[in-house]
Amino acid sequence: MPHPLLEPKIDCHLHLLDPQRFPYGEGTPYLPEGQEIGTLHQMRAVFDANGVTRALLVQPSSGYGTDNSAMLDAIQRSGMDWRGIAVVGPDVTHDQLAALKAGGVAGVAYNLPFHPAGYYKAFAHVTEMLVDLDLVLDIQFEGDGIFEALDLLGNAPVRLAIDHCGRPDLSAGRDSTAFRALLALADRAPDTVIKLSGHHKFAPFPWPFETAAPFVADLLAAYTPDRCVWGSDWPFLRVPERVDYGPLLTLAAQSLPDDAAREKVFRRTAERMFWG
Template identity: 45%
Template structure:
């Protein structure tokens, strides 16, 4: 079986449809051109590359906290998509529960966009996520993770880490931020998306300088807590990215079909409760 025919769950992609869901004027960056990816377009990409389900993550670009475009996708294709939303830090249980009923399984924190200080009072929200069995989806870079560790260690919330934790490649595997991430494997509640290489690599595709980080993450977390994702449609990418080559890269990194089955399908299906 070709790697393109192997069943997949994409654990990080975005939908943007400014024609139907206009961007917020309060958000500075409005994706355009190749960055725009509608629900219909993403469904075609999924069919082409054997992707049965996608975890849609609300983008800060374009929409900010307006989850309308993503929620429309979840409402239109509830058997295909689940979502990660953006909410105000003072969001209550009723707001979170209403989102959960619509197929939202987690809330996105993005200190790469807002900075760490923005989240200084986020403990109450993280506690509500734990109470509702929803995920904290965390995108950070360099050593920003360290500010969140006390909450992650003391609040029994399940955590999704975006894009391998976006380490500083030149600083090596022993850099404090990356060691902090590896140590969190001991919680059993933290899961890592093997994705977004162009966001932290100093090299072009196939991002060979990222491979040691991928291997270290798999060794620490095992494939029971690692997830594959495309990051489609590649917002703010500095050079061209394509879905097919990223699938092929997964085949290079994980040549054993049984490993890919776990990474592409079994682990995310069990974690997120997707059907067949």
């Protein structure tokens, strides 16, 4: 099996944080600093070292909130070869979303854990606009938060990307109602994908996050490589222990020993979902 560092791949979840070029906004909940900073220059170096050919940048609520300027600048500097997931408020207009799409944005993030319960009820019309513009709803929830997510989604025919393996509650077990509901989301629509990312957000340290392995295996079986993508979550905000890019690729390869499956998760599914 070729080493995963040598294979072309798309990183579908990482953040640009460059407060010198793009100052943080006032009132944002968390201001990354030190080793949490991830500039465009540093990002390109990480890509070159790890065979990353394209990227899906996810707007960080930390530092920037709904100011997507740094992300849009990076997409433009990529020659429009990268894509982005924007953060917007409930007052965003159709024209503003269309402009974001023209700037390389592939979708909008709903980050349920970062807001009080019920916050995204005011976004029903935003979801409708995402459908109209053929943009992705990139949603993050954790544990039982899947039920709030399902209520928000309803029957909306929106293309859906689920962040960080759905952040399952490992202590509740693989037979929990919430995890069964997460597996059942695989049957929602053919244009629903899940990101095999963020183990450090739901599994106890240290790497290689062994307790997460059976849950990830269940997700792979339910969604199949045709509906799974990979992401690093670089530059790893608020982690209690060290996380590195290369070992995360090794972990992904352990979950995906089959060359064809790895090719789909590392590239083909992302191309279809975010670049198609």
